[in-house]
Amino acid sequence: MLAFILRRTGQGLFVIAAMVLIVFFGVNVIGDPVWILVSPEMTQDQIAEVARNLGLDQPVHVQFLHFLKGIAEGDLGRSFVHGQPAIKLILERMPATLELAFVALLLAIVLGIPLGLYAGLRPDHPLSRGIMAVSILGFSLPTFWVGLMMIMVFAVMLGWLPATGRGPVSHIFGIETSLTSLEGLRYVLLPALNLALLKISLVIRLARAGAREAALQDYVKFARAKGLSPRRIVGVHILKNIMIPIVTVLGLEFGSLVAFSVVTETIFAWPGMGRLLLEAIQRLDRPVIVAYVVVVVCLFVLINLVVDILYSVLDPRVRLSETSS
Amino acid sequence: MVRLPVAGAALVAAALITTSAQAQDVRIGVSAEPSSMDPHFHNLTPNNQIMRHIFEPLVFMDSRQAVKPGLAQSWKVVDDKTWEFKLQPNVKFHDGSDFTTDDVIATLARAPDVPKSPASFAPYIRGKKVEKIDDLTFRIITETPNPLMLNQLAQFGIISKKNKDMATEDYNSGKAAVGTGPYKFAEYVAGDRVVMTRNDSHWGGKPAWGKVTIKAVKSDPTRVAALLSGDLDIIETVPTADVQRLKKDTRLALGSALSNRVIYFHLDRHRAETPYIKARDGSAIRNPLNDLKVRQALSMALNRPAIVERIMEGEAEPASQFVPESYPGTSKKLKPTAFNLDGAKKLLAEAGLPNGFRMTIHGPNGRYANDAKILEAAGQMWSRLGLEVSVESIPSANFFSRASTGGAGGVPEFSLFLVGWSAGTGETSDSVKALIATFDRAAGMGAANRGRYSNPKVDELTRIAIATVDDAKRNALLAEATEIAMADIGIIPIHYPLNTWAARKDIAIEPRSDEYTLAMSFKLK
Numbered sequence: 001m002l003a004f005i006l007r008r009t010g011q012g013l014f015v016i017a018a019m020v021l022i023v024f025f026g027v028n029v030i031g032d033p034v035w036i037l038v039s040p041e042m043t044q045d046q047i048a049e050v051a052r053n054l055g056l057d058q059p060v061h062v063q064f065l066h067f068l069k070g071i072a073e074g075d076l077g078r079s080f081v082h083g084q085p086a087i088k089l090i091l092e093r094m095p096a097t098l099e100l101a102f103v104a105l106l107l108a109i110v111l112g113i114p115l116g117l118y119a120g121l122r123p124d125h126p127l128s129r130g131i132m133a134v135s136i137l138g139f140s141l142p143t144f145w146v147g148l149m150m151i152m153v154f155a156v157m158l159g160w161l162p163a164t165g166r167g168p169v170s171h172i173f174g175i176e177t178s179l180t181s182l183e184g185l186r187y188v189l190l191p192a193l194n195l196a197l198l199k200i201s202l203v204i205r206l207a208r209a210g211a212r213e214a215a216l217q218d219y220v221k222f223a224r225a226k227g228l229s230p231r232r233i234v235g236v237h238i239l240k241n242i243m244i245p246i247v248t249v250l251g252l253e254f255g256s257l258v259a260f261s262v263v264t265e266t267i268f269a270w271p272g273m274g275r276l277l278l279e280a281i282q283r284l285d286r287p288v289i290v291a292y293v294v295v296v297v298c299l300f301v302l303i304n305l306v307v308d309i310l311y312s313v314l315d316p317r318v319r320l321s322e323t324s325s
Numbered sequence: 326m327v328r329l330p331v332a333g334a335a336l337v338a339a340a341l342i343t344t345s346a347q348a349q350d351v352r353i354g355v356s357a358e359p360s361s362m363d364p365h366f367h368n369l370t371p372n373n374q375i376m377r378h379i380f381e382p383l384v385f386m387d388s389r390q391a392v393k394p395g396l397a398q399s400w401k402v403v404d405d406k407t408w409e410f411k412l413q414p415n416v417k418f419h420d421g422s423d424f425t426t427d428d429v430i431a432t433l434a435r436a437p438d439v440p441k442s443p444a445s446f447a448p449y450i451r452g453k454k455v456e457k458i459d460d461l462t463f464r465i466i467t468e469t470p471n472p473l474m475l476n477q478l479a480q481f482g483i484i485s486k487k488n489k490d491m492a493t494e495d496y497n498s499g500k501a502a503v504g505t506g507p508y509k510f511a512e513y514v515a516g517d518r519v520v521m522t523r524n525d526s527h528w529g530g531k532p533a534w535g536k537v538t539i540k541a542v543k544s545d546p547t548r549v550a551a552l553l554s555g556d557l558d559i560i561e562t563v564p565t566a567d568v569q570r571l572k573k574d575t576r577l578a579l580g581s582a583l584s585n586r587v588i589y590f591h592l593d594r595h596r597a598e599t600p601y602i603k604a605r606d607g608s609a610i611r612n613p614l615n616d617l618k619v620r621q622a623l624s625m626a627l628n629r630p631a632i633v634e635r636i637m638e639g640e641a642e643p644a645s646q647f648v649p650e651s652y653p654g655t656s657k658k659l660k661p662t663a664f665n666l667d668g669a670k671k672l673l674a675e676a677g678l679p680n681g682f683r684m685t686i687h688g689p690n691g692r693y694a695n696d697a698k699i700l701e702a703a704g705q706m707w708s709r710l711g712l713e714v715s716v717e718s719i720p721s722a723n724f725f726s727r728a729s730t731g732g733a734g735g736v737p738e739f740s741l742f743l744v745g746w747s748a749g750t751g752e753t754s755d756s757v758k759a760l761i762a763t764f765d766r767a768a769g770m771g772a773a774n775r776g777r778y779s780n781p782k783v784d785e786l787t788r789i790a791i792a793t794v795d796d797a798k799r800n801a802l803l804a805e806a807t808e809i810a811m812a813d814i815g816i817i818p819i820h821y822p823l824n825t826w827a828a829r830k831d832i833a834i835e836p837r838s839d840e841y842t843l844a845m846s847f848k849l850k
Contacts, residue, residue, distance in 0.1 A: 032726035037443035039368040040746065041755055043769030046448055053441065081360045081367070083441035083493050093516050148546050155554035163551040164542055166517065269542040271517035284722045
C-alpha cells in the first residue's frame with residue numbers, strides 16, 4: 001500500500017513538472033500582458049517601466065529560472081493583475097468551486113444512478129425510453145445555453161430561484177460553505193444542476209449499461225432462485241457490481257467538474273476559481289494560469305489515487321499493487 | 326430527467342420566504358471585477374469606479390467630465406507652473422480623523438509607486454511637487470506648465486496619511502480602506518462583491534443609499550437576467566441587443582450618455598509596403614494607405630449611420646474626430662464623413678487603383694461593444710468599394726500586443742485595424758498627444774499611435790497646446806490640430822458608443838460619459 005502511494009506520488013510529480021513546463025512556455029508565446037495591463041494614457045517609458053516591474057522585459061528562459069527559484073521557496077508567482085500570490089487567489093476561490101462541484105456530483109449520483117438502474121432493468125418501458133432520450137439532450141445541449149435558459153425560466157419568469165451569485169457563507173469546522181442555510185441552497189441549485197447535467201446523463205448511461213449486463217448474470221439468477229426479494233437483488237447485488245465503472249468515471253469527472261466549471265461559473269457569476277482562470281486567460285495573467293494548472297494537476301493525481309483505493313474497497317479481488325502496473 | 330430536480334427546486338423555492346432587501350439598499354451589477362481595494366494599485370475603470378465611493382479626489386468630474394470642486398474647495402493659478410489649492414474645511418476620514426494638507430502630501434507620495442502595480446497613477450503625479458502652506462492650503466509646483474492639472478488631480482483618491490505605508494493587502498482586507506467618501510468600506514469578497522455602507526457624516530450631505538453592494542456579473546445575458554429577476558437593482562453596460570427590449574419593460578428605466586470613447590480605424594503609415602495589403606494577384610504593391618485619395622475613399626465608403634443603426638442598434642453616434650464634439654478642445658467644424666460609394670470609387674480610380682487591392686483588416690474580439698461585427702460590416706462596405714477584403718477578429722489578449730509591437734522589429738503589425746480610445750481626462754489633448762502625434766519615445770508622444778502617422782504641423786500645434794495654460798487658447802490649438810489630422814485622415818473614426826445603464830423603475834439615473842458606475846449617480850425617485 002505504502003509503496004503504491006509512493007510510486008503514485010512520484011508519477012504525479014513528474015506529470016506536474018511536465019505540465020508546468022508546457023504551460024509556462026505555452027502562455028509565453030501568446031501576446032504580451034503589458035498591453036492589456038497598462039492604462040492608455042501611459043507614455044512609452046511608463047509602459048516599459050511596467051514591463052520591468054513585472055519582469056516581462058527578461059527573456060523567457062530567465063523568467064522561467066525566476067519561476068523555478070520561486071517554486072523552491074514555495075511561491076508560484078504573483079498575479080500581474082492583482083499583485084497577490086497566484087496560489088492565494090486560487091485557494092481563496094477554491095471552496096466555492098469545490099462546493100459547486102460537490103453538489104453537482106451529488107446530483108449526478110442521486111439522480112443518475114436510480115434513473116439509470118430503472119432504464120437498465122426495464123429497457124422497453126416507455127419511461128426508460130424517455131429517460132434515455134432526455135439523457136441524450138443532456139449530452140448534446142451546450143452548457144452555457146442550458147444555463148441561460150435555466151436563469152430565464154426559474155429566475156426571471158418564475159422568480160423561484162436567484163439568478164446569480166453565491167448565498168450567505170458560514171464556516172463549519174473551518175470549511176467555508178454556503179450549503180448550511182436554505183438561502184445558500186437556493187443559490188447553489190441552478191448552477192450545480194447546470195454543471196451536473198452532463199454528468200447525470202453520463203451516470204444514467206453507465207448505470208443502465210451495467211444493470212442490463214448484470215441482470216443476465218448467473219449470480220442474479222441464483223439470487224432469484226434462492227428467493228431473495230427483487231429489492232435486495234437490485235439494491236445489493238446488482239448495484240454493488242455496477243459501481244466500479246461508475247466510481248472510476250465519477251472520480252475522474254469530479255476532477256473535471258472542479259477544473260472546468262469555467263462556463264457555469266461565468267454564466268451564474270459564481271465566485272469560484274473557474275472564473276478566475278477565464279479572467280486570467282483574457283488578461284494574460286500568466287502566473288495565475290500556471291498556478292491554476294499546477295493546482296488542477298495535483299487535484300487529478302489525488303483523485304486518481306483515491307479512486308484506486310476505493311476500487312479495492314468495492315472489489316476485494318483488486319489489489320493496489322496490481323492496478324498500478 | 327431534467328424535470329425531476331426542477332420540480333424539487335420549485336418545492337424548495339416555493340417553501341422559502343424570500344428575504345427582501347431594505348428600501349435604502351442598492352445592488353449594482355458591473356461587468357468587470359476590481360483587481361484590488363487599493364485606490365492606487367491599478368488605474369483601471371473597474372477599480373477606479375469602486376474606489377470613488379470610498380476615496381475622493383481633490384477635484385471631481387461631473388457626469389460630463391467637467392471639473393468641479395471636490396476635496397479642494399477652490400484653486401487659483403499663481404503662475405504657469407504654480408497652482409494654489411484650498412481644501413474643504415471640516416472634512417473627516419471614516420475613522421474620525423481630520424482631513425488636511427498632510428493627507429494630500431501622503432497620497433501624492435504613495436500613489437505613483439505602489440509595488441507590483443500593473444498600471445500606476447504615475448502619469449498624473451510625476452513632476453508635481455507639493456508645498457504646504459497651512460493645514461488647508463497648499464501649492465503644487467510643476468517642472469513645465471501643466472494645463473491639465475485639474476483633470477489629472479481628478480483621477481485618484483486621497484488616502485489618510487496614517488495609511489501611507491500600508492501594503493495593497495491591507496487595503497484589500499479593509500484595514501487601510503479609510504477615505505473621506507460618501508460610502509465606507511464594509512466587505513470585499515474577491516471575485517464576488519464589494520459592500521459599502523453609508524458615511525452618515527459625509528461633508529457633502531447624507532448619501533442616498535444605506536448599503537451599496539457592487540457585484541461583478543461578467544456575462545451580459547446573466548447581468549440582464551439578474552436585473553429582470555430582481556437580484557440586482559441597477560446594471561451597467563446594457564448589451565445593445567437588449568436595449569430595445571428593456572426599454573419596453575415597464576418595470577425598468579434606462580439612462581444613457583454619449584461616452585468619451587471613439588471607435589476608429591488606424592492605418593499603417595510607416596511602411597512603404599504593408600504586410601496585409603497586396604495586389605489582387607497576391608504580388609507586393611506599395612502601401613496604398615500612404616495615398617490621401619485612398620484614405621479618403623476608405624472613409625467615404627464606410628456607411629456610419631448604417632453601422633450605428635443596424636449593428637449598434639442606435640446605441641452610438643457617427644464620429645468625426647478623436648473625442649465627441651461636446652468636449653473641450655474638439656473641432657466644431659468637423660462632421661462625420663458622409664457615405665458616398667460612387668465618390669469613393671472615383672477617388673480610388675484617381676489614385677491609380679481602379680481595380681482595388683487585396684487586404685486583411687484586423688480588430689479585437691470582445692473588447693468593445695460589437696467590435697467583431699463592426700469589423701465585418703466595414704469589410705463588406707469596402708468589398709462594395711471593389712476591394713478584396715478578409716476580416717480577422719483576434720481575442721484582445723493577443724490583439725493589442727500584435728497591434729502595438731507584433732511586426733518585424735517590434736513595430737505595429739497590422740495594416741488597417743479597428744481600435745477604441747477613451748479620453749480619460751475629459752478633454753482632447755491627451756488623445757491628440759497619444760494617438761496622432763509622431764511616435765517619439767523620448768518625448769512620451771504618440772504612445773498609442775499604432776499607425777505611426779506623422780505630421781510636423783500637428784506635432785507643433787500639440788507641443789504648444791500641452792504647454793498652454795489658458796483654456797481658450799489651448800482648446801483652439803487642439804481643434805486646429807484635430808482639423809489638420811482629420812483632413813489628412815490620420816485615423817478613420819467610426820462612432821462614439823453610448824454608455825447605457827438600466828435600473829428599477831423607481832430609481833433615477835444620471836448617466837456618465839466616463840463609463841463609471843457610481844452609486845452617487847442613482848437616487849430613489
